[in-house]
Amino acid sequence: MSAKEPEPGRSPWDPGQYNRFAAEREQPFWDLRSRLEPVTSPRVADLGCGDGRLTAALHRELGAGSTLGIENSASMLAAAAAHAGDALTFASGDVSTWAGSGFDIVFSNAALQWVPDHPQVLERWRASLARAGQLAVQVPANADHPSHAVLRGLAAERLGANAPADPVAGNVLRPEEYALLLDRLGFERQHVRLQVYTHRLASAGDVVEWMKGTSLTRFRQRLGPEEYEGLVEDYRGRLLRALGDDRPYLYAFKRILLWGRLPR
Ligand SMILES: C[S@@+](CC[C@H](N)C(=O)[O-])C[C@H]1O[C@@H](n2cnc3c(N)ncnc32)[C@H](O)[C@@H]1O
Structure with missing residues (x-):
């Protein structure tokens, strides 16, 4: 199998596929908001x-x-x-280098995992806050689940050195590391927790549909359509052998929620 570099301007994000599990993906957003x-x-x-749907809800709320x-995704921005x-x-920008000033709330749901060096990125986000500003971030922490581990193994086998890195495995810190970081960055109050979200899917095979909306987008970006379909079918076979073909299937998904407020 050959791998190609992502085409400039071609976004792998598909708002339709991502929103297939909108209700499940939404819960951590509102849990974060409630902090x-x-x-x-x-x-x-x-x-x-x-796609801005939850941003608009947050704005109103x-x-x-x-x-x-x-x-930074053209298709998401268009939506x-x-x-x-x-x-x-809405503006096009890279959250890993983004910096603003005077924000009361910097909020980020399920995006920070895509970028490396969280200590440096969070320092920049913290510098964007006004006095008493609040930082609220949610990241998945599910790299050890078969849904991710099987994909990493398959990618290494098929693509070798060209395999896209698993951002959750490579970038996400342990909860206590975020707590230490928030303290070091001067947050007077903080709350960091690991939460297990349980998603009852119709079948174990639906985990593949879930992953098509997130982690598999990295492969769709790099592979031709036939190669991508081949990889997805191989992934499905291996995943069902690892999970069993349970119907329904309970997808236990770990996430880290972190919140901090600067001194008043
Ligand atoms: C899992 S989605 C979450 C979207 C939204 N926050 C929500 O809760 O529905 C992750 C989003 O982060 C965006 N993203 C990933 N890396 C990014 C980067 N470096 N800069 C800006 N956006 C990025 C993706 O394009 C995608 O829309």
Whole structure:
């Protein structure tokens, strides 16, 4: 199998596939939101905002003075444009280098895992906050589940050195490391927890559909359509051997939620 470099401007994100499990993916977003302390008309940034649907809901829910969504996927940004207006804006940007100033809330759901060097990125996000500013971030921490481990093994076998790295395995820190980091960055109050979300899927095979909306996008970006389909079928076979073909299937998904507030 050959691998190709991602084409510039060709985004692997597919809002339709991602939203197949919208309800399951949404719960951690609202759990994260519930950690926020009340602020009047906050200035909000939503980093890695996806298709903007939840950014718009957050904007309304917080009564935000303004909300800026940052995304680097052209297809997600195109979908987000439909939600813009009423002090809600979206801009193209890379969350790993993004820096703002004077934000009351920097919020990021399920995006930080895609970029390396969290200590440096979180330092930049913290510098974007105003006095008493709040940072709220959710990252998946599921790299040891067969859904991810089987894919890593298959990718290494098929693509060798060209296999895309598993961002969750490579980038996500342990919960206690985020707690130490928040403290070092000067957050006066903090809350960091590992939470297991249980998703009852119709069958174990549906884990493949779930992964098509996230981790498998890295392969779709690099492979031709036939090679991609071949990899997905191989992945399905191996995954069902590892999980058993349970119907329904309980997908236990670990996530880290972290929140901190700067001194008033
Ligand atoms: C799993 S989705 C989450 C979307 C949204 N936050 C939500 O909760 O529905 C991750 C998003 O992060 C975006 N993303 C990944 N890496 C990024 C980067 N370096 N800069 C900006 N956006 C990025 C992806 O394009 C994708 O839309």
